[in-house]
Amino acid sequence: MIIVALLLSISEVIGNFHPVLVHLPIGILLLAGLFQLLSLKPQFSSLHAATGIALFWGMISAIASCISGYLLSQSGDYDEELVNTHKWFGISTAFISLIAYLFNRWENVFAKWVILVMIPSIIVTGHLGGSLTHGSDYLTKGFSNNEASTAGEMKPIADVQEANVYADIIQPIFENKCYTCHNKRKRKGGLRLDEPSFILKGGKDGEVIKPGNAVESDMIKRILLPRNDEDHMPPKEKPQLRENEIEILHWWVSTGATFDKKTKELEQPEKIKPILLSLQKEVKKVMPDVPQAPVAEADEKAIRKLQERGIVVLPVGQNTNYLKANFVTVDSVTIDDIALLLEIKKQLVWLDLSGNEISDTILTYVSRLTNLTRLQLDHTLITDKGIASLESLVDLQYLNLVGTIITAKGILQLKSLPRLQAIYLYKTFINSAEWQMLKDNFPKVTLDTGGYSVPILETDTTVVTLPAKKN
Amino acid sequence: MTQQELNSKKIFEEAREAVLRQHTRRHFLKESAMGLGALALGSILGSCGRGSAKQVSTILYDPANPLAPRPPMFPGKAKSVIYLHMAGAPSQLELFDYKPELAKLDGQECPPSLMEGKKFAFIRGKASLLAPQAKFAQHGQSGLWISNYLPHFSTIADEVAIIKSMTTDQFNHAPAQLFMHTGSPRLGRPAIGAWVTYGLGTENQNLPGYVVLTSGGNDPDAGKSAWGSGFLPSVYQGVQCRSEGDPVLFINDPHGMDRDLRRASIDAINKINQHQHEEYKDPETLSRISQYEMAYKMQIAAPQVMNINDEPQYIHDMYGTKPGEVSFANNVLLARRLVEKGVRFVQLFDWGWDSHGTDPQTALDIGMINKCRKVDKAMTALILDLKQRGMLDETLVIWGGEFGRTPMQENRELVTAPFKGRDHHTDAFCIWMAGGGIRGGSTYGETDEIGYNVISGRTEPFDIQATILNQLGFDHEKFTYEFQGRPFRLTDVKGRVIEEILA
Numbered sequence: 001m002i003i004v005a006l007l008l009s010i011s012e013v014i015g016n017f018h019p020v021l022v023h024l025p026i027g028i029l030l031l032a033g034l035f036q037l038l039s040l041k042p043q044f045s046s047l048h049a050a051t052g053i054a055l056f057w058g059m060i061s062a063i064a065s066c067i068s069g070y071l072l073s074q075s076g077d078y079d080e081e082l083v084n085t086h087k088w089f090g091i092s093t094a095f096i097s098l099i100a101y102l103f104n105r106w107e108n109v110f111a112k113w114v115i116l117v118m119i120p121s122i123i124v125t126g127h128l129g130g131s132l133t134h135g136s137d138y139l140t141k142g143f144s145n146n147e148a149s150t151a152g153e154m155k156p157i158a159d160v161q162e163a164n165v166y167a168d169i170i171q172p173i174f175e176n177k178c179y180t181c182h183n184k185r186k187r188k189g190g191l192r193l194d195e196p197s198f199i200l201k202g203g204k205d206g207e208v209i210k211p212g213n214a215v216e217s218d219m220i221k222r223i224l225l226p227r228n229d230e231d232h233m234p235p236k237e238k239p240q241l242r243e244n245e246i247e248i249l250h251w252w253v254s255t256g257a258t259f260d261k262k263t264k265e266l267e268q269p270e271k272i273k274p275i276l277l278s279l280q281k282e283v284k285k286v287m288p289d290v291p292q293a294p295v296a297e298a299d300e301k302a303i304r305k306l307q308e309r310g311i312v313v314l315p316v317g318q319n320t321n322y323l324k325a326n327f328v329t330v331d332s333v334t335i336d337d338i339a340l341l342l343e344i345k346k347q348l349v350w351l352d353l354s355g356n357e358i359s360d361t362i363l364t365y366v367s368r369l370t371n372l373t374r375l376q377l378d379h380t381l382i383t384d385k386g387i388a389s390l391e392s393l394v395d396l397q398y399l400n401l402v403g404t405i406i407t408a409k410g411i412l413q414l415k416s417l418p419r420l421q422a423i424y425l426y427k428t429f430i431n432s433a434e435w436q437m438l439k440d441n442f443p444k445v446t447l448d449t450g451g452y453s454v455p456i457l458e459t460d461t462t463v464v465t466l467p468a469k470k471n
Numbered sequence: 472m473t474q475q476e477l478n479s480k481k482i483f484e485e486a487r488e489a490v491l492r493q494h495t496r497r498h499f500l501k502e503s504a505m506g507l508g509a510l511a512l513g514s515i516l517g518s519c520g521r522g523s524a525k526q527v528s529t530i531l532y533d534p535a536n537p538l539a540p541r542p543p544m545f546p547g548k549a550k551s552v553i554y555l556h557m558a559g560a561p562s563q564l565e566l567f568d569y570k571p572e573l574a575k576l577d578g579q580e581c582p583p584s585l586m587e588g589k590k591f592a593f594i595r596g597k598a599s600l601l602a603p604q605a606k607f608a609q610h611g612q613s614g615l616w617i618s619n620y621l622p623h624f625s626t627i628a629d630e631v632a633i634i635k636s637m638t639t640d641q642f643n644h645a646p647a648q649l650f651m652h653t654g655s656p657r658l659g660r661p662a663i664g665a666w667v668t669y670g671l672g673t674e675n676q677n678l679p680g681y682v683v684l685t686s687g688g689n690d691p692d693a694g695k696s697a698w699g700s701g702f703l704p705s706v707y708q709g710v711q712c713r714s715e716g717d718p719v720l721f722i723n724d725p726h727g728m729d730r731d732l733r734r735a736s737i738d739a740i741n742k743i744n745q746h747q748h749e750e751y752k753d754p755e756t757l758s759r760i761s762q763y764e765m766a767y768k769m770q771i772a773a774p775q776v777m778n779i780n781d782e783p784q785y786i787h788d789m790y791g792t793k794p795g796e797v798s799f800a801n802n803v804l805l806a807r808r809l810v811e812k813g814v815r816f817v818q819l820f821d822w823g824w825d826s827h828g829t830d831p832q833t834a835l836d837i838g839m840i841n842k843c844r845k846v847d848k849a850m851t852a853l854i855l856d857l858k859q860r861g862m863l864d865e866t867l868v869i870w871g872g873e874f875g876r877t878p879m880q881e882n883r884e885l886v887t888a889p890f891k892g893r894d895h896h897t898d899a900f901c902i903w904m905a906g907g908g909i910r911g912g913s914t915y916g917e918t919d920e921i922g923y924n925v926i927s928g929r930t931e932p933f934d935i936q937a938t939i940l941n942q943l944g945f946d947h948e949k950f951t952y953e954f955q956g957r958p959f960r961l962t963d964v965k966g967r968v969i970e971e972i973l974a
Binding site for chain 2: 227242243312322326328329398422455457459460462464465466
């Protein structure tokens with residue numbers, strides 16, 4: 001028995017080497033193909049000798065990959081169908097490479113044709129293997145701009161009480177945090193979470209959920225283990241479950257892990273109610289205020305000139321060329337300063353001009369800094385007339401106009417700015433009667449009117465003393 | 472040889488010896504090691520080609536201009552930090568951690584199994600549980616539990632994130648405060664503010680990057696080490712300002728010294744220091760030169776920014792400030808003014824939260840209420856004021872103590888304290904954060920039914936530090952300083968960004 005177990009564990013270890021080993025035949029056999037191609041030219045004919053060596057080692061490593069790959073597939077962690085295609089392509093590749101090696105050795109004239117067939121076979125096998133580990137969309141992931149899938153946030157639910165608990169609440173959690181390893185394609189630990197029947201069936205070590213008993217359910221137990229524990233799920237380097245998501249899973253399992261019931265049909269303890277309610281709320285998508293597209297480095301000379309003027313110009317982070325600028329210690333901003341900023345307009349995304357004597361004329365220059373996402377114009381001299389020019393700042397998300405003489409009429413001119421998220425309007429010349437009109441005109445923008453006060457309570461200044469011991 | 476010749480020879484030799492004495496063994500070793508190292512490095516780099524020797528180190532600080540502004544590792548959500556530390560450790564059970572079960576168990580003996588093997592500052596032997604002294608209610612759309620000790624603060628529940636599962640491993644004030652602010656309970660580590668100033672410099676060259684303000688009658692137990700620079704260059708230590716009188720002592724020129732004379736004398740001192748630096752190449756000398764320069768500029772800038780008299784009356788009403796007195800409220804208003812002027816890190820300490828129940832001042836139902844009344848309005852005003860100025864999203868505000876307080880009533884030598892008080896508790900306390908990319912109206916972590924132990928989301932000071940650095944744009948695992956032959960981190964070998972409370 002012990003020997004069998006030992007052999008099994010050895011085979012498992014060898015199997016685990018498969019993802020490393022496979023790179024050898026891919027590299028060596030492709031190199032053999034390259035040598036073969038080059039040696040057709042007279043000046044590289046000496047490479048012909050190398051082709052044989054490359055083919056030999058490529059073949060050996062291809063056979064080793066097949067063996068280790070077979071052992072890995074025995075773990076049952078992967079989709080059988082996909083594994084099968086990959087397996088047969090792999091075996092064919094190894095076989096073709098063997099033929100290629102032998103033909104090459106016998107100086108058979110068909111050798112180069114066999115090598116020609118071998119190359120696409122390697123590529124297809126490699127791609128199939130890649131799809132198994134990284135997902136079938138791994139090649140194209142970079143092209144698609146599907147933000148929702150990367151954000152990993154749940155879509156808001158219209159009415160959580162009417163929602164189907166499994167389909168609308170539980171499945172999205174599994175999809176975001178578990179599917180990468182537990183689905184049709186890849187089934188780590190023999191577990192699939194993409195269908196109700198598989199969820200109930202469990203994995204290699206048996207059931208993962210005991211309906212109605214969350215504490216005894218392996219899934220919940222593992223989720224609650226400390227992140228550093230080897231058995232913790234999801235593995236510590238993968239995206240973790242949020243606390244709310246854990247509470248929801250716990251609640252779902254303890255109410256019987258149903259697949260067809262609505263929220264209102266299940267018992268809801270006090271604790272879960274606010275969490276469920278929060279699923280109805282629209283999660284405000286946080287838009288990055290630094291563009292994703294890379295940009296060339298800014299002109300150093302312009303930056304130096306600005307710095308000599310006392311203007312702080314810095315990258316927003318070491319990992320990007322985008323810049324921010326502020327005038328915190330500059331007494332007066334001149335048109336020349338803004339002209340210098342125009343030289344770095346491609347990179348400049350955050351600009352702070354607060355507290356400076358910015359006139360409408362200067363503002364027309366500022367409006368040419370079209371990559372700005374954040375602009376601070378608070379406590380400046382700008383007017384309604386000048387602010388119209390900001391219409392050109394199509395990427396603007398944050399605009400601070402606190403302490404200016406802007407009126408509602410001025411603000412309305414910015415209605416067309418598509419990305420605006422927040423405008424700060426404390427201490428401006430807007431009548432309180434106009435607020436509602438403004439808010440209707442900017443449905444997606446947070447208009448902060450300010451003017452908050454903290455009431456004066458009697459207790460603010462009274463002191464509790466000994467006789468008043470009982471509060 | 473005449474006597475005179477002998478004398479001059481002797482002086483000459485003494486001078487020579489003095490110079491030689493400057494070359495201590497340490498200098499010799501340091502210089503020869505550096506020299507050999509440089510030679511070796513030169514040959515290695517030479518063979519690699521110059522282009523490949525790109526600096527990997529994260530921060531490059533220029534000793535001649537150590538406070539020059541620098542970019543963070545990645546674009547951070549927060550630009551500056553205001554840290555409100557309630558020195559003495561406020562009771563979480565009277566403020567944020569609502570435990571109705573504890574009220575039912577009032578007066579009953581705490582199960583010995585809970586206290587076994589634990590160390591308390593004062594409690595020995597048996598102790599009985601003490602009901603929460605405050606009344607709790609849920610506030611805001613988010614329904615956060617906040618007690619009636621903080622009537623103003625409860626109106627801004629939707630702006631803050633409360634971490635209810637803080638723990639520490641120090642049960643005395645000074646080490647616990649050091650742990651909170653420097654990542655180590657022992658002396659010698661730089662405080663968070665020093666790390667931040669080292670990483671980011673300061674955008675306003677006329678003001679320090681890291682300012683410390685204290686209130687409550689005493690400095691925190693950890694003393695100035697709580698805002699020290701540790702092994703970082705000393706220019707990064709916190710600058711303690713006074714909220715009454717001159718913000719920095721002797722900031723005004725003495726009678727008879729005008730600005731030009733001051734300039735001339737600073738130039739002369741700097742020249743000597745420059746000379747000194749050329750001889751010994753100690754970067755600290757360069758720091759000193761730049762500090763003289765900053766002091767000169769601060770003479771104009773600091774009194775302006777530290778003068779809260781020019782704030783309008785409605786702002787004073789909002790914060791509850793009275794110009795001219797030393798108070799937490801005045802410090803909070805100052806903090807906002809400093810951040811507005813580009814100061815990176817403003818650290819406040821308010822002393823007097825150590826509610827042991829030994830006298831009325833430290834009673835949970837007397838002294839603590841008074842302390843709450845002194846901070847409640849001002850900290851609420853700070854959040855609202857930052858918000859209306861469009862500054863809250865880039866200013867991270869943190870509020871908390873160095874540890875928590877026990878669910879048991881304090882006893883000393885088995886004698887129950889005369890007033891209602893709680894002992895130091897390391898296993899559970901609360902901290903709140905707001906602004907700077909924090910998700911308002913959220914809570915993180917949970918304690919058991921009597922608030923004794925954390926049952927989910929256990930958080931340590933390292934996690935708070937990692938989160939602060941993350942919001943400013945630093946990866947706490949890569950943000951290091953080379954010292955004694957190895958890189959040091961604020962979070963040592965631990966720390967996790969508390970992503971659950973991030974927006």
